Amino acid sequence: MTAEPLPRIRVIIVDDQTLIRLGFRMVLDATDDIEVVGEAADGAAALDAVRSLEPDVVLMDVRMPGVDGLEATARIRRDHPAVAVLVLTTFDLDEYAFGALRAGAGGFLLKDARGDELVAAVRAVAAGEATLSPRITRRMIELVTASGLPEPHPVTPTTLTAREAEVLQAMGRGLTNAEIAGELFLSESTVKTHVGRILTKLPARDRVHAVLIAHGLAQPGLDV
CATH class of the missing domain: 3.40.50.2300 (Response regulator)
Known part of the structure; x- marks a missing residue:
């Protein structure tokens, strides 16, 4: 068949x-x-x-x-x-x-x-x-800085586990689930589970919101 x-x-x-x-x-x-x-x-x-x-x-x-x-x-x-x-x-x-x-x-x-x-x-x-590509995220940070606001810094909420924090930072660098899995030596299904928990814990509206949080461009629990 x-x-x-x-x-x-x-x-x-x-x-x-x-x-x-x-x-x-x-x-x-x-x-x-x-x-x-x-x-x-x-x-x-x-x-x-x-x-x-x-x-x-x-x-x-x-x-x-x-x-x-x-x-x-x-x-x-x-x-x-x-x-x-x-x-x-x-x-x-x-x-x-x-x-x-x-x-x-x-x-x-x-x-x-x-x-x-x-x-x-x-x-x-x-x-x-x-997700946002690293080039675009860098440009967004530059725009925030040019506006007169303090330059943002990466954020790691204390509610995340060490592994979840690693996944969040990888998301913030523009990596897909498959790329994160390869870098952290995890299965892709495990990465998906971590991403789901990250979105719930922050809480983030979606993956892009979580990426902005990772780069300090948005705050956990708040809209972009």
Whole structure:
């Protein structure tokens, strides 16, 4: 008996630049486990696409005419909580970065990301392992410092065990569960258990919130 193929990750690409959408589509369509089911050039069209196409992941640009990416992200996360949103951004993050997190985005992807980074990010978000890359997290710290606030420092809540603290710090460096498992010589299922406990103990809204806590960019138990 031939085994049935695993369900593919359904993706919608939202960006007002046609070439950006085309480039991302070419990379994603070349994979065996990801399928681009739709595109949109603004937030309003994205909302319609999510309702009709029921994707697993939305790649969301921020600055678009009409309904921007922040508003679209907030609406998607409110009305379709099972749909993950991965925000597309340039390297020079601005005030939209924290706004996107508040709106419920699962993480950020740089527009100049390599093809393998794009694929990995989509897979991670679809699996509930959204995170911030080290480059993006460093830039966010720089923005906080430039705003006149004291530079944040890594946080290790006393409620965490030593192993949970190690996992949290690894999450804060942008590692996925599989990468954490390899680094700490644990099984991936054990890492998932630790991550679940970390989110409960902090408490953190989601994995991205926990990453921000690890970098001192948010406080345990508080919104971003």
